[in-house]
Each structure stands twice: as structure tokens, then as C-alpha cells.
Amino acid sequence: xxxxxxxxxxxxxxxxxxxxxxxxxxxxxxxxxxxxxxxxxxxxxxxxxxxxxxxxxxxxxxxxxxxxxxxxxxxxxxxxxxxxxxxxxxxxxxxxxxxxxxxxxxxxxxxxxxxxxxxxxxxxxxxxxxxxxxxxxxxxxxxxxxxxxxxxxxxxxxxxxxxxxxxxxxxxxxxxxxxxxxxxxxxxxxxxxxxxxxxxxxxxxxxxxxxxxxxxxxxxxxxxxxxxxxxxxxxxxxxxxxxxxxxxxxxxxxxxxxxxxxxxxxxxxxxxxxxxxxxxxxxxxxxxxxxxxxxxxxxxxxxxxxxxxxxxxxxxxxxxxxxxxxxxxxxxxxxxxxxxxxxxxxxxxxxxxxxxxxxxxxxxxxxxxxxxxxxxxxxxxxxxxxxxxxxxxxxxxxxxxxxxxxxxxxxxxxxxxxxxxxxxxxxxxxxxxxxxxxxxxxxxxxxxxxxxxxxxxxxxxxxxxxxxxxxxxxxxxxxxxxxxxxxxxxxxxxxxxxxxxxxxxxxxxxxxxxxxxxxxxxxxxxxxxxxxxxxxxxxxxxxxxxxxxxxxxxxxxxxxxxxxxxxxxx
Amino acid sequence: xxxxxxxxxxxxxxxxxxxxxxxxxxxxxxxxxxxxxxxxxxxxxxxxxxxxxxxxxxxxxxxxxxxxxxxxxxxxxxxx
Numbered sequence: 001x002x003x004x005x006x007x008x009x010x011x012x013x014x015x016x017x018x019x020x021x022x023x024x025x026x027x028x029x030x031x032x033x034x035x036x037x038x039x040x041x042x043x044x045x046x047x048x049x050x051x052x053x054x055x056x057x058x059x060x061x062x063x064x065x066x067x068x069x070x071x072x073x074x075x076x077x078x079x080x081x082x083x084x085x086x087x088x089x090x091x092x093x094x095x096x097x098x099x100x101x102x103x104x105x106x107x108x109x110x111x112x113x114x115x116x117x118x119x120x121x122x123x124x125x126x127x128x129x130x131x132x133x134x135x136x137x138x139x140x141x142x143x144x145x146x147x148x149x150x151x152x153x154x155x156x157x158x159x160x161x162x163x164x165x166x167x168x169x170x171x172x173x174x175x176x177x178x179x180x181x182x183x184x185x186x187x188x189x190x191x192x193x194x195x196x197x198x199x200x201x202x203x204x205x206x207x208x209x210x211x212x213x214x215x216x217x218x219x220x221x222x223x224x225x226x227x228x229x230x231x232x233x234x235x236x237x238x239x240x241x242x243x244x245x246x247x248x249x250x251x252x253x254x255x256x257x258x259x260x261x262x263x264x265x266x267x268x269x270x271x272x273x274x275x276x277x278x279x280x281x282x283x284x285x286x287x288x289x290x291x292x293x294x295x296x297x298x299x300x301x302x303x304x305x306x307x308x309x310x311x312x313x314x315x316x317x318x319x320x321x322x323x324x325x326x327x328x329x330x331x332x333x334x335x336x337x338x339x340x341x342x343x344x345x346x347x348x349x350x351x352x353x354x355x356x357x358x359x360x361x362x363x364x365x366x367x368x369x370x371x372x373x374x375x376x377x378x379x380x381x382x383x384x385x386x387x388x389x390x391x392x393x394x395x396x397x398x399x400x401x402x403x404x405x406x407x408x409x410x411x412x413x414x415x416x417x418x419x420x421x422x423x424x425x426x427x428x429x430x431x432x433x434x435x436x437x438x439x440x441x442x443x444x445x446x447x448x449x450x451x452x453x454x455x456x457x458x459x460x461x462x463x464x465x466x467x468x469x470x471x472x473x474x475x476x477x478x479x480x481x482x483x484x485x486x487x488x489x490x491x492x493x494x495x496x497x498x499x500x501x502x503x504x505x506x507x508x509x510x511x512x513x514x515x516x517x518x519x520x521x522x523x524x525x526x527x528x529x530x531x532x533x534x535x536x537x538x539x540x541x542x543x544x545x546x547x548x549x550x551x552x553x554x555x556x557x558x559x560x561x562x563x564x565x566x567x568x569x570x
Numbered sequence: 571x572x573x574x575x576x577x578x579x580x581x582x583x584x585x586x587x588x589x590x591x592x593x594x595x596x597x598x599x600x601x602x603x604x605x606x607x608x609x610x611x612x613x614x615x616x617x618x619x620x621x622x623x624x625x626x627x628x629x630x631x632x633x634x635x636x637x638x639x640x641x642x643x644x645x646x647x648x649x650x
Contacts, residue, residue: 032627071631098635119631248630250618251611275611458610527603527610527637 001207001386002238009170009195011084013238018045018081021240024213027074028261031247037074041240044078051082053161055113058138062087062168065178066113067106069093069120072219072245075142075156077233079115080223087168088113090177091190092224095120096526103129108188109178109415110135115156118144125151172196178415179226181362182453182463190415197365200408202235204385208370209265209332209356211239216329218244218257218266221459226366227267227336251275258327267334269459270344273355277347280322303350308375315352322351332356336367337459339446339493345378358382359444364430365409369444380443390444391429392436400447400491403436404429435491446493452486452551454496460528464498467529470521475514476502478541480549481531487555488563497532499567501558503541510536510568519570533567572650578643581620585639588619598640620646 007013022042029036039047060066066083068090070076083090091109093102095117102124106114112135116124121141124130139153170176176198178190209231211217219232236243244261246253257263268276287295302318305311312331316323323330333348334356345355358370359381368390371382384390388407395401410430413421424431433451436444453463464481471479479502485492487499500518504510515534522530535558542553558566572580578598586593589606596605603613620642621628626649636642 096634117631119629119634123635250614252618271609271611523601523604523637526635527601530604 002203004199008172010176010198017238024240025242028244029074048078048082050160052085052165054159055086056165057161060086065089065091065109065111067091067093067111069095069116071095072223076223087170089175094224099123099127100129103133105180106133113138115140117142179362191363191411192413192415194412197409201365204387211236211241213240215241215264216244216261218263221267226362230366262327262329264329264331269337270340271457273335274344277344299350302352310354310373319352338455338457342378349376363411364405368405377443380445383442399437400435403432403434447491452483454483456528458528462529470524477505478503487558499533499535500531501535501537503537533569535566574647577647581639581643601637603637
């Protein structure tokens with residue numbers, strides 16, 4: 001097991017790794033069929049140092065916050081290391097958010113430095129929300145064209161200090177990152193992750209899925225996402241492995257990357273995994289009858305031989321063509337961000353490709369449970385990782401209750417929101433809002449959620465409060481957005497959707513014009529945030545003294561409706 | 571050189587063919603996620619088809635946040 005006990009911060013652990021693995025390749029960056037660069041740990045350090053120095057020269061101090069809004073690329077990781085070296089708090093933001101949402105989070109996090117890419121800055125600079133982020137002093141923009149004035153920003157490539165920067169140590173309990181798990185439209189939830197959270201998570205995860213020099217991780221999930229930050233940056237770097245970035249995430253280039261770079265691990269969201277399955281199945285179905293029989297027989301033999309545990313060597317020989325398409329070195333596909341259907345997991349395992357499915361939350365420092373493959377269990381989300389205490393709160397007769405977690409990987413709290421922190425962490429236990437049950441072998445099964453939110457197959461968490469703003473001033477008496485499964489609980493983690501509940505004015509009806517208005521507003525939301533239908537309700541919404549909607553009470557009343565009839569498609 | 575109208579019509583025609591949606595049911599203002607019933611991954615496939623058709627490279631950042639045919643066509647037009 002990895003020993004990180006001597007480190008107090010992720011910056012310190014990374015600093016040592018850059019020296020220890022100086023001659024190993026740490027990053028490969030590819031754009032379509034062109035390899036843009038390949039850099040060693042030594043070169044990585046050389047590129048980060050002038051940035052750290054320039055940040056310090058500009059007054060950036062330990063504990064100051066710096067945000068990164070970038071697609072997956074080498075400058076993301078170089079910038080992150082430079083910030084951590086200075087003792088800064090990293091605020092990784094989702095580059096897919098709208099500019100106003102990004103400004104809102106920059107404001108909430110009181111970020112003083114922003115590092116972003118030129119195309120993103122072009123949009124950010126024009127957004128009206130810019131004036132809100134008053135704490136922001138320095139904006140660094142990568143890959144900007146030479147003649148652009150950059151509207152107050154500076155060029156990342158030219159922001160270089162001379163001389164040696166000072167490494168600023170941190171304590172384990174200090175905040176290392178602020179990761180937003182929700183709140184772009186309402187109440188921001190900035191999870192304060194400590195250095196200890198990452199150091200402990202890294203030990204736990206690498207005990208099951210180790211990295212080493214020569215291992216190559218294909219980084220596709222956005223690095224701001226807790227999973228990629230851990231297994232696409234911190235984990236592989238601590239162990240001297242290589243991270244491969246693709247600047248173009250078209251399916252054909254992702255497919256090509258596996259054999260081209262002999263990928264060892266990749267993390268995918270369920271949507272992409274299912275797409276891979278579909279593509280492979282189509283190819284298997286297209287085999288001539290005789291070949292298909294042979295292929296099916298080989299799959300059956302592989303299934304029998306890997307029943308108790310994976311046997312990569314045997315699987316790679318038995319199903320050579322399949323494994324060759326993945327580069328022949330793939331040890332596991334890590335799937336996360338959302339629930340994956342067992343049938344998809346089993347499909348890959350039967351081909352001899354282990355899928356490390358699990359269950360986690362940003363607030364818990366990524367993964368809580370992971371499939372340990374001893375044996376592979378597609379019907380569960382695995383067992384708790386080492387160091388995780390997982391408890392089922394108030395189980396019903398079937399043993400199903402809310403999953404709660406206590407471990408050194410759980411966040412210290414929600415930024416600027418003690419009330420939300422107190423709701424989320426109760427007596428040291430993180431209340432997940434997810435419903436689960438342990439089976440007799442210690443594997444966790446999930447059965448839906450208690451909380452009013454959805455997780456899409458693309459691994460996106462969507463909270464109703466975050467999408468409601470787009471419907472403001474809708475010409476109805478009142479409205480509210482709900483996760484349909486929150487109103488009508490379903491024991492499933494898939495097929496979740498949002499609905500808009502509207503209470504019309506007296507005598508008002510749902511006209512085509514109103515439908516069009518709702519559709520037009522809905523279209524302004526990012527595609528994964530959109531509502532799927534409308535529910536009409538003819539009573540006043542229950543409200544608190546301060547006129548906030550009592551969502552629980554309203555959901556209980558709405559539950560009296562027949563779901564199938566109540567949801568009117570848009 | 572194509573006009574923006576021609577480019578838009580070609581985008582609509584290609585989307586209609588690839589996702590087997592009647593051509594006359596698509597308009598430039600349509601949200602292609604909704605109208606074609608596609609997810610983000612299928613949208614990336616559509617982009618690859620469009621790149622091949624127009625002989626251009628459309629960086630991922632150029633189409634970030636784009637969800638209607640007209641804006642998509644204008645991004646393509648700027649690279650023709």
C-alpha cells in the first residue's frame with residue numbers, strides 16, 4: 001500500500017514525485033491524430049516553477065484561492081501544481097458551465113486568480129456576471145492569439161517569474177480545493193476538500209487499482225471532476241505514471257487513443273461506456289455465423305475462467321482482437337459519476353475487461369465503495385474502500401436506508417454555509433441522501449435517492465434549484481422544479497428526470513403559447529439540465545413564513561397524483 | 571464559397587439523414603438535442619460527420635454550449 005504518511009499536503013507529495021520520477025513521461029497531449037507534446041516529470045517541474053514564482057511575485061499567498069476553467073490538457077495540471085506549490089487553494093470549475101454560472105462561482109469562492117483558455121475567456125469576458133467577481137485580480141489565458149488584447153487578462157505563457165519560488169507548506173487539515181457539487185442557479189455548494197482528504201483517498205484507491213511508471217491513464221472526464229482529479233492527476237503523478245490528454249473528444253479519436261498509447265486505465269461515465277458496448281455489440285453481431293460461434297465460445301470460456309477473479313493474461317490471449325482494440329494493456333475501465341446498469345458492466349467483464357464500478361460523492365472525496373473484483377459483482381456498487389465506515393441509517397424491513405459515511409476523505413464542510421454543512425455532515429457522518437442496503441457479502445446495493453436531485457448518465461448532478469431561475473417570471477401563479485423520483489420514489493438509479501410543477505392562475509389553462517414559452521426557456525439550459533415534462537397542480541404551494549416553498553410538503557401532496565398521467569411531456 | 575443559408579441547409583440535411591429524421595421537420599432554430607433526440611455523445615458524432623462533409627476541423631471549444639442548428643452552421647461557416 002502506498003505510504004503517504006510523511007506528507008502534510010498534496011503539494012508536498014507532488015513535489016517529491018516530480019523529483020523521484022524526473023525522467024519518466026508524465027504527460028502526453030494529443031489533438032486528433034497529431035501528438036502535440038510529451039513531457040517528463042522534470043520538464044513539468046521546469047514549466048510550473050516560473051508560474052509559481054510569477055504568482056508569488058503578484059502577491060498570491062498561502063490560502064489564497066485560484067480557479068482553473070480549462071479543458072483537459074497539460075496546462076491544467078501544470079497550473080494546478082503551481083498553485084498548490086504556493087500553498088494556494090485550487091478551485092476547479094466546470095468548463096461546460098455557462099459564463100454567468102462560472103462568474104457566480106468565482107464570486108462565491110472569492111477567487112483572486114483565474115487560469116483559463118482563450119476560447120473560454122472570450123465568452124467570460126463578455127458576460128454580464130463579470131462585474132460580480134470583485135476579488136479577482138489576475139486572469140491568465142492560455143493559447144491566446146498574438147494580437148488579441150485579452151480584455152484585462154494576461155498571457156499564461158508570458159506570466160513567468162525568474163528565480164526560485166518558495167514552497168509554502170500546508171497542514172493536512174487545510175483546504176486544498178473547493179469543488180462545487182451544485183449551486184449554479186441557487187445556493188452554491190462549495191465542498192472544501194482538505195489535503196488529508198486527497199492523501200487518504202489516494203492510498204485507498206491505489207490499494208485496489210495501483211499506478212506505476214509506464215502505466216498510462218487516458219484522461220477523458222473533465223479534470224475539475226473529483227474522479228479525474230484523483231485518478232487523472234494526483235494518483236498517477238504520485239506513482240510516476242503517465243496521463244494522456246486528448247484535445248478533441250470525438251468518439252473516433254478516443255477509440256484510436258487506446259491502441260496508440262497502450263492505455264492502462266480510463267475513467268468513463270456510464271453514457272460513454274454504454275456507447276462503447278453498443279459499438280462492440282454491433283461488431284460482434286456483424287461477424288459471419290461461423291466466426292460468431294467461435295467468438296461466443298471463447299467468451300463463454302473466458303467467463304468460466306474469470307468467475308472468481310480477473311485473469312488479464314488469459315483474457316488477452318483468448319479474446320485477442322477485442323483486447324488489441326483497447327491497446328492490449330488495459331487493466332480496468334473505471335466508471336463513475338452516475339449509476340451504471342449491471343448488464344453493461346457484465347458485458348465488459350465477460351470480455352475480460354474489468355470495470356471498476358463504484359459509488360461516490362464529491363463530498364466524500366470521490367469514491368466510497370468500489371468493486372474489488374474478488375469476485376466481480378455487476379449487481380452491486382462494490383465494497384467500502386479501506387478506511388471508509390459506511391452505515392445504513394434507519395433501515396426499513398428490507399434493510400434499506402440512507403447511506404452515511406465517515407472517513408478521513410469526507411470534506412471539512414461547505415464554503416460559507418455552516419447551515420448546509422450541518423445538514424450534510426451530522427455527528428461526523430456524511431449523509432449522502434442515497435438509499436442503499438448491504439448484502440451478506442458486504443457489497444452495497446443502491447435503491448434510489450431521498451434527496452431532490454438527479455444524476456444523468458453523463459455523470460452530471462442536477463439540482464432543481466439550479467434550473468429554476470430560467471423559469472423566473474413565467475406567466476403562471478407559481479412554479480417549482482422537482483426530480484420526478486423525489487415526488488414518486490422509485491427504487492432505481494437510472495432514468496431520472498426533472499419536471500416543472502406549475503400552479504396556473506384562476507381560469508388560466510396550459511395554452512400552446514405557454515408551452516412554447518416553457519420550451520424556449522428550457523432550451524436555454526444546458527441539455528442535461530432540462531426538464532422533461534410539466535405537472536399541473538391546482539392548489540397553492542405550501543410556503544414558510546418567509547414565503548419559501550416547502551418542497552417536502554409539496555412533494556408529499558404531489559405524490560397523490562398518478563405519475564404516468566401527471567407528467568405532461570413538453 | 572457557400573452562403574450561410576446554404577451551409578445551414580446542408581447541416582440540416584446531414585442531420586436529417588444521419589439521425590433519420592424527416593428533413594422538413596427540422597428548422598435552423600431547432601435545438602438539435604431535443605429535435606433529434608440525441609445525447610452529447612451523439613452530438614459529437616454529428617460534428618465529426620459535419621467536419622468530413624465540409625472538409626474542416628471544428629475544435630471542441632467552438633461548439634461548446636451550442637445547441638441550435640443556426641449557431642452550429644455559423645461556427646462552420648466561419649471556418650470555411
